[in-house]
Amino acid sequence: MKKVPFIIVLLFLSAGLFAQEMIIPIETNDNLMLLQTSREGLLNTVYFGKPLEGTEEYSNVAASYNFRDANGGIYNATYTTSGTWNLVEPALEMIQSDGNTSLELKYVSHKQEATSDNAVLTSILLEDAQYNFQVVLYYKAWTKENVIEQWTEIKHTQKEAVVLKKFASANLYFTNKEYYLTSFGNEWAKEMQRNEEKLTRGIKSIDTKLGTRAYLLQSPNFILSCDGKAAENTGTVVIGQLAWSSNFRYDFEVVANGNLRFLAGINPFASEYTLQPGETFKTPSLIYVVSHKGTGEASRNLHSWARDYRVLDGNGERLTLLNNWEATYFDFDENKLTALFKDAKELGVDLFLLDDGWFANKYPRNGDNAGLGDWQENKKKLPNGIGYLVEEATKEGVKFGIWIEPEMVNPKSELYENHPEWVIRQPERPEKYFRNQLVLDLANPEVQDFVFGIVDKLLDNNPELAFIKWDCNSVIYNAHSAYLETQKVPQTHIYIEYTKGLYSVMQRVRAKFPKIPIMMCSGGGGRGDYELFKYFTEFWPSDDTDPLERIYMQWNYSYFFPAIVTDCHVTDWGKQPLKYRVDVASMGKLGFDIVAGELNEKDKQFAQDAVKNYNSFKDLVWHGDMYRLVNPYENDIAALMYVNNDKSRAIVFNYLVNNRYMSTATTRPVVFAGLDANKKYRLKELNVYPGRRSWIDTEKVYSGDFLMKVGMNPNVSLRNTSVLIEATEVL
Ligand code: DGJ
Numbered sequence: 001m002k003k004v005p006f007i008i009v010l011l012f013l014s015a016g017l018f019a020q021e022m023i024i025p026i027e028t029n030d031n032l033m034l035l036q037t038s039r040e041g042l043l044n045t046v047y048f049g050k051p052l053e054g055t056e057e058y059s060n061v062a063a064s065y066n067f068r069d070a071n072g073g074i075y076n077a078t079y080t081t082s083g084t085w086n087l088v089e090p091a092l093e094m095i096q097s098d099g100n101t102s103l104e105l106k107y108v109s110h111k112q113e114a115t116s117d118n119a120v121l122t123s124i125l126l127e128d129a130q131y132n133f134q135v136v137l138y139y140k141a142w143t144k145e146n147v148i149e150q151w152t153e154i155k156h157t158q159k160e161a162v163v164l165k166k167f168a169s170a171n172l173y174f175t176n177k178e179y180y181l182t183s184f185g186n187e188w189a190k191e192m193q194r195n196e197e198k199l200t201r202g203i204k205s206i207d208t209k210l211g212t213r214a215y216l217l218q219s220p221n222f223i224l225s226c227d228g229k230a231a232e233n234t235g236t237v238v239i240g241q242l243a244w245s246s247n248f249r250y251d252f253e254v255v256a257n258g259n260l261r262f263l264a265g266i267n268p269f270a271s272e273y274t275l276q277p278g279e280t281f282k283t284p285s286l287i288y289v290v291s292h293k294g295t296g297e298a299s300r301n302l303h304s305w306a307r308d309y310r311v312l313d314g315n316g317e318r319l320t321l322l323n324n325w326e327a328t329y330f331d332f333d334e335n336k337l338t339a340l341f342k343d344a345k346e347l348g349v350d351l352f353l354l355d356d357g358w359f360a361n362k363y364p365r366n367g368d369n370a371g372l373g374d375w376q377e378n379k380k381k382l383p384n385g386i387g388y389l390v391e392e393a394t395k396e397g398v399k400f401g402i403w404i405e406p407e408m409v410n411p412k413s414e415l416y417e418n419h420p421e422w423v424i425r426q427p428e429r430p431e432k433y434f435r436n437q438l439v440l441d442l443a444n445p446e447v448q449d450f451v452f453g454i455v456d457k458l459l460d461n462n463p464e465l466a467f468i469k470w471d472c473n474s475v476i477y478n479a480h481s482a483y484l485e486t487q488k489v490p491q492t493h494i495y496i497e498y499t500k501g502l503y504s505v506m507q508r509v510r511a512k513f514p515k516i517p518i519m520m521c522s523g524g525g526g527r528g529d530y531e532l533f534k535y536f537t538e539f540w541p542s543d544d545t546d547p548l549e550r551i552y553m554q555w556n557y558s559y560f561f562p563a564i565v566t567d568c569h570v571t572d573w574g575k576q577p578l579k580y581r582v583d584v585a586s587m588g589k590l591g592f593d594i595v596a597g598e599l600n601e602k603d604k605q606f607a608q609d610a611v612k613n614y615n616s617f618k619d620l621v622w623h624g625d626m627y628r629l630v631n632p633y634e635n636d637i638a639a640l641m642y643v644n645n646d647k648s649r650a651i652v653f654n655y656l657v658n659n660r661y662m663s664t665a666t667t668r669p670v671v672f673a674g675l676d677a678n679k680k681y682r683l684k685e686l687n688v689y690p691g692r693r694s695w696i697d698t699e700k701v702y703s704g705d706f707l708m709k710v711g712m713n714p715n716v717s718l719r720n721t722s723v724l725i726e727a728t729e730v731l
Pocket of ligand 1: 355473540542543
């Protein structure tokens with residue numbers, strides 16, 4: 001039974017009352033973080049673990065640990081400063097307006113209040129009275145989902161500006177015995193590869209410095225396991241990410257006493273921030289879920305939080321689609337496209353998505369080296385404009401969507417010729433291109449207007465447009481803003497101002513067009529964060545659509561994101577048969593990027609049936625609970641399933657991932673999860689390839705108890721490398 005939160009009242013203490021130690025609990029149903037002031041008024045973290053039954057015992061916790069350390073007891077500071085007697089990695093490092101580099105924060109007051117979105121918001125005011133410098137720590141806790149969003153606001157009332165050198169969003173402290181960190185990264189088309197390692201004494205930092213397309217090499221998603229390696233159904237895990245669409249840095253510091261300090265925030269790299277008197281600097285949010293029952297429960301809670309409280313239209317519907325990128329690349333015209341509308345219709349998907357290459361005239365976009373920035377229809381390819389395409393698609397009975405990459409410019413473009421001052425580049429150095437392009441300076445309000453204007457014009461002119469794919473293919477090289485120079489703002493603000501500019505554009509887009517689905521794409525995997533998900537309905541995980549690779553990638557993304565936001569397209573990547581490709585894409589939001597008209601008869605029949613089947617179970621994938629059943633990193637198959645809310649229906653995806661002769665793929669049944677043990681179910685294989693008969697007996701009835709203890713062998717084999725099983729309650 002859930003306790004009544006310890007404090008849901010306003011509490012104010014003056015700086016003189018420190019003799020009485022103050023305890024501030026950050027509570028969720030399954031976790032408790034206790035913050036406690038010292039006699040001197042410093043705020044420390046004294047507990048992070050399972051909740052205690054009696055709130056009256058909170059005050060006994062600190063004494064059970066030995067927080068005296070070689071550094072004068074500062075390891076567990078709730079927000080570690082620098083320049084005084086702290087010698088560990090600081091959360092906040094700064095220079096006061098008089099040049100002094102010291103900062104000491106003491107507790108002043110705090111309040112806890114219920115929010116309208118079912119969370120409890122705790123805010124704690126800390127102050128360096130010596131310097132009129134304040135920090136407010138925020139903890140927004142969703143009790144049911146065990147999700148915490150943590151950020152910080154920094155301000156001061158000194159006469160001159162101060163300089164912030166490092167400004168973490170969160171500074172957590174763990175007192176477990178050993179820690180394993182799983183982080184994710186790699187490069188284009190190999191995104192989200194996992195690396196699990198034991199954290200040992202010292203600092204393990206992970207970061208990115210790429211600016212835009214920030215996660216290309218390193219993702220901000222992390223799993224911290226506090227009881228040995230991360231396990232699906234046991235152990236304490238923290239799963240999260242910094243919701244910031246640019247440079248981040250995490251420091252995991254195992255200190256001398258074996259405890260772990262975790263600092264997360266904007267990467268201080270090239271980002272010293274000059275904070276004016278009266279200005280408030282708000283850090284991005286660290287969002288994390290805590291579970292003491294492993295990664296499975298943590299993910300399900302995070303998914304349900306994301307759908308309910310974060311992702312735009314998180315509980316809504318999505319559109320299946322046919323994309324033309326890999327079918328045509330830049331080589332298309334009106335006739336080719338209208339023929340593809342027919343393919344989309346025949347396939348049975350909801351929408352046709354026109355990708356890159358539809359725009360620019362002086363420097364036509366016939367390759368990735370020209371035209372980016374000139375957002376007028378290319379007259380040769382599309383003489384009758386977008387409006388005509390929208391009409392033709394509608395006539396065919398499919399919706400129409402379009403690709404844009406509004407933050408970027410090719411030097412070979414009219415935009416570049418007309419507005420060189422809008423481009424991020426070092427004025428005195430040679431330009432350096434990433435995919436033949438440069439990044440526009442979103443710190444500049446005129447550029448923000450321009451970027452907003454692209455969407456605004458497209459949607460104003462074509463109100464029937466039903467989908468946007470918003471791409472972002474370049475990192476920031478030569479970070480320099482002509483605009484910031486004119487404003488006399490230091491260049492070290494560029495990454496932050498760019499990102500704020502991006503959010504401001506997205507806010508304007510959503511204020512005017514609240515509903516249209518927008519895919520967040522960044523050449524695949526370069527973006528995907530919970531701040532942008534306030535404005536985007538889905539994201540593109542990777543250009544790598546080889547289904548075998550996608551199983552691992554989608555598996556890894558599934559720790560962090562619900563399937564409804566994870567776009568998975570069937571393409572010609574990989575050597576696997578169409579069935580395998582479709583079955584893999586069906587575990588997320590299904591799309592196609594193939595020349596559907598060229599499929600042979602059997603494949604075409606299969607694809608059409610598979611889209612119908614997807615429509616019949618997509619509600620489970622998009623809105624149900626996900627259970628990872630068999631881990632492809634440890635087995636010869638991968639299996640995961642989605643179950644609806646009342647546990648009356650489930651869909652189980654099984655894939656062969658290793659076809660060695662020694663394979664154990666069929667040795668053991670796949671044990672289901674998330675069903676009702678007392679319910680009875682019938683099983684049916686879906687997406688059976690034409691001409692094959694399923695071995696599953698649809699008349700047989702199984703108890704949930706049986707399926708969750710013994711399970712069912714999907715019998716994946718080289719002849720049938722993927723098997724989808726639907727379980728339906730027998731009433
Ligand atoms: C990168 C994206 O990931 C692809 O899907 C495609 O849209 C290209 N950009 C187009 O340039």
